[in-house]
Amino acid sequence: xRSRITLKEVSARAGVSxxxxxxLLNHQVHLSQETEERIWQAVEELGYKPNLIARSLRSRxxxxxxxxxxxxxxxxxxxxxxxxxxxxxxxxxxxxYHLMAFPFRPGAEWTDAYRDLIDTNRVDGFVVSSVExxxxxxxxxxxxxxxxxxxxxxxxxxxxxxxxVDGAAGMRMVVNHLVEQGHQKIAILTWPSSSRVxxxxxxGIRSAMVAANLSTPAEWIAQGDGDxxxxxxxxxxxLDRPAEKRPTAIIAFNDSMxxxxxxxxxxxxxxxxxxxxxxxxxxxxMAPYLSPSLTSVRQxxxxxxxxxxxMLLSILDGTPLENTHQLVDPQLIVRDSSRRVHRxxx
Amino acid sequence: xRSRITLKEVSARAGVSxxxxxxLLNHQVHLSQETEERIWQAVEELGYKPNLIARSLRSRxxxxxxxxxxxxxxxxxxxxxxxxxxxxxxxxxxxxYHLMAFPFRPGAEWTDAYRDLIDTNRVDGFVVSSVExxxxxxxxxxxxxxxxxxxxxxxxxxxxxxxxVDGAAGMRMVVNHLVEQGHQKIAILTWPSSSRVxxxxxxGIRSAMVAANLSTPAEWIAQGDGDxxxxxxxxxxxLDRPAEKRPTAIIAFNDSMxxxxxxxxxxxxxxxxxxxxxxxxxxxxMAPYLSPSLTSVRQxxxxxxxxxxxMLLSILDGTPLENTHQLVDPQLIVRDSSRRVHRxxx
Numbered sequence: 001x002r003s004r005i006t007l008k009e010v011s012a013r014a015g016v017s018x019x020x021x022x023x024l025l026n027h028q029v030h031l032s033q034e035t036e037e038r039i040w041q042a043v044e045e046l047g048y049k050p051n052l053i054a055r056s057l058r059s060r061x062x063x064x065x066x067x068x069x070x071x072x073x074x075x076x077x078x079x080x081x082x083x084x085x086x087x088x089x090x091x092x093x094x095x096x097y098h099l100m101a102f103p104f105r106p107g108a109e110w111t112d113a114y115r116d117l118i119d120t121n122r123v124d125g126f127v128v129s130s131v132e133x134x135x136x137x138x139x140x141x142x143x144x145x146x147x148x149x150x151x152x153x154x155x156x157x158x159x160x161x162x163x164x165v166d167g168a169a170g171m172r173m174v175v176n177h178l179v180e181q182g183h184q185k186i187a188i189l190t191w192p193s194s195s196r197v198x199x200x201x202x203x204g205i206r207s208a209m210v211a212a213n214l215s216t217p218a219e220w221i222a223q224g225d226g227d228x229x230x231x232x233x234x235x236x237x238x239l240d241r242p243a244e245k246r247p248t249a250i251i252a253f254n255d256s257m258x259x260x261x262x263x264x265x266x267x268x269x270x271x272x273x274x275x276x277x278x279x280x281x282x283x284x285x286m287a288p289y290l291s292p293s294l295t296s297v298r299q300x301x302x303x304x305x306x307x308x309x310x311m312l313l314s315i316l317d318g319t320p321l322e323n324t325h326q327l328v329d330p331q332l333i334v335r336d337s338s339r340r341v342h343r344x345x346x
Numbered sequence: 347x348r349s350r351i352t353l354k355e356v357s358a359r360a361g362v363s364x365x366x367x368x369x370l371l372n373h374q375v376h377l378s379q380e381t382e383e384r385i386w387q388a389v390e391e392l393g394y395k396p397n398l399i400a401r402s403l404r405s406r407x408x409x410x411x412x413x414x415x416x417x418x419x420x421x422x423x424x425x426x427x428x429x430x431x432x433x434x435x436x437x438x439x440x441x442x443y444h445l446m447a448f449p450f451r452p453g454a455e456w457t458d459a460y461r462d463l464i465d466t467n468r469v470d471g472f473v474v475s476s477v478e479x480x481x482x483x484x485x486x487x488x489x490x491x492x493x494x495x496x497x498x499x500x501x502x503x504x505x506x507x508x509x510x511v512d513g514a515a516g517m518r519m520v521v522n523h524l525v526e527q528g529h530q531k532i533a534i535l536t537w538p539s540s541s542r543v544x545x546x547x548x549x550g551i552r553s554a555m556v557a558a559n560l561s562t563p564a565e566w567i568a569q570g571d572g573d574x575x576x577x578x579x580x581x582x583x584x585l586d587r588p589a590e591k592r593p594t595a596i597i598a599f600n601d602s603m604x605x606x607x608x609x610x611x612x613x614x615x616x617x618x619x620x621x622x623x624x625x626x627x628x629x630x631x632m633a634p635y636l637s638p639s640l641t642s643v644r645q646x647x648x649x650x651x652x653x654x655x656x657m658l659l660s661i662l663d664g665t666p667l668e669n670t671h672q673l674v675d676p677q678l679i680v681r682d683s684s685r686r687v688h689r690x691x692x
Contacts, residue, residue, distance in 0.1 A: 104432075228635070284631075
């Protein structure tokens with residue numbers, strides 16, 4: 001049996017990108033009459049049957065939105081999962097939809113779960129999160145022309161509907177706050193450069209540093225696993241240096257690394273905030289209760305959940321969307337860990 | 347149109363409890379021949395059609411398990427949600443089932459969501475959590491004779507399949523640990539007595555106190571909202587008393603209250619652990635990183651999720667169950683907040 005014609009074959013014959021074909025079939029774009037005709041001709045000649053058409057032929061939709069998410073480490077907690085899920089579940093229910101959870105299994109067969117759910121008409125659309133560069137799920141769903149919305153961005157040239165936190169903006173707030181506190185020597189606890197989210201936040205730091213006429217030497221950028229141990233060890237290696245080669249502030253890309261750095265600083269008898277500032281990201285519930293309380297960046301999780309689901313339901317409904325690339329601003333919560341002089345509150 | 351005959355009417359005519367009828371129809375019990383015959387006669391005379399039969403008559407099942415859960419406060423995080431969901435989702439997938447999330451809306455129409463999902467054949471069963479006394483969801487699902495498994499118990503006389511943490515056992519471990527550390531004056535930060543989970547844990551405390559020949563005066567039991575502020579204020583009121591009327595140890599029913607109590611103690615210049623011991627419950631991720639690190643009780647969340655789903659799938663499958671009332675033991679994690687003499691590790 002001849003395997004089903006793909007969107008790639010259609011786009012190759014029409015001489016356009018498959019994103020262009022996808023958008024045309026989804027009524028998301030108007031192209032020149034000549035281009036549109038060429039694409040429709042390729043569709044006809046190859047006998048391409050987009051899932052779009054298959055879907056409209058179905059007697060009824062499943063009214064289910066598929067979602068799976070990366071499990072957290074047994075010793076950690078996902079600080080945004082509950083509110084993200086609740087927001088999506090409530091938004092979906094308004095139009096008679098429900099969220100269907102399936103296991104998160106990255107690897108060689110990652111897209112198989114998505115294919116199975118599509119082929120069995122199990123779901124009408126997907127929400128995708130923990131998006132990375134060249135994300136196989138995004139590539140697969142674009143190729144299948146199956147409705148989805150991502151929480152997060154991927155490669156700049158991959159065009160798909162998303163809602164994302166403006167991590168760069170969040171980090172600019174952090175750098176500007178540290179510069180206002182008089183810091184010039186700022187170190188960074190980040191993830192490997194393969195991290196899409198990490199790269200976005202690094203861009204924010206770099207642009208704010210340039211604007212403040214500051215630079216960050218490579219030796220003050222530590223890339224690691226993102227856990228407490230890594231934050232602690234990297235901070236210790238900076239503290240082992242002569243005083244003039246030590247940073248006076250440490251920006252961590254999550255709260256776990258920040259807490260590791262705080263404890264490393266305190267283990268040398270130094271004071272977090274007064275001697276060395278530390279900031280985190282996520283504003284986990286423990287942040288206000290640490291000693292000192294931790295400055296962190298809070299993501300508007302509920303709003304993101306609502307917007308992701310609302311955008312997907314509009315796509316399923318055929319409602320034209322004004323903006324399918326939505327960035328939302330995070331919020332900087334300043335606490336004692338980044339204050340030069342803080343009152344000892346207890 | 348005559349409304350559908352209910353299980354209650356059947357049980358009234360047969361002169362047995364509706365739990366008994368429910369169990370018989372679910373093949374969960376063997377009764378005396380005389381009783382079984384009386385029930386079957388009532389079923390026939392009244393023309394009762396259990397959902398059980400309706401379900402088997404359906405062309406196909408939905409293969410969906412409905413679940414909704416209590417959202418956490420915006421400033422808090424649900425420490426077990428991720429692992430509980432992941433465990434259920436993975437266990438369900440093994441037999442071709444998926445988890446379907448729907449909004450949590452307690453109140454007058456709480457059971458309507460369940461009724462809608464049953465009537466529309468949307469789900470084949472439910473998982474119910476945050477179970478309380480006289481829980482309307484449990485009463486409704488028993489009455490409907492619709493398959494479900496609860497994470498948690500309700501009234502002792504309501505018989506339904508559940509998996510629960512043995513909170514009493516967890517609290518006995520806490521009390522025994524504190525007694526071993528030489529404590530005799532132990533105060534308690536708990537929830538209102540309407541809390542099913544709270545009552546179970548209190549039983550554990552009481553039995554361990556009695557075994558150690560100790561008592562807890564009413565003035566050392568504070569019942570409240572379970573948040574940081576309540577823990578802090580209750581601890582302060584104890585610290586305001588003359589030294590001989592102060593507790594030397596405080597058992598909190600969650601980590602948030604424990605942290606509030608720790609900070610209240612520290613604000614008086616006292617040392618948590620050496621002067622007054624504090625223990626929490628839940629073992630939230632912040633517990634090891636507090637100053638001092640917090641002793642807490644950890645629930646085997648993954649195991650509970652697997653067992654709940656596995657039990658429900660067995661019920662749906664018609665597989666006889668050996669034990670539909672499963673208690674799992676929590677684990678006491680001792681840290682510096684309850685050690686009389688603890689080394690200062692940083």
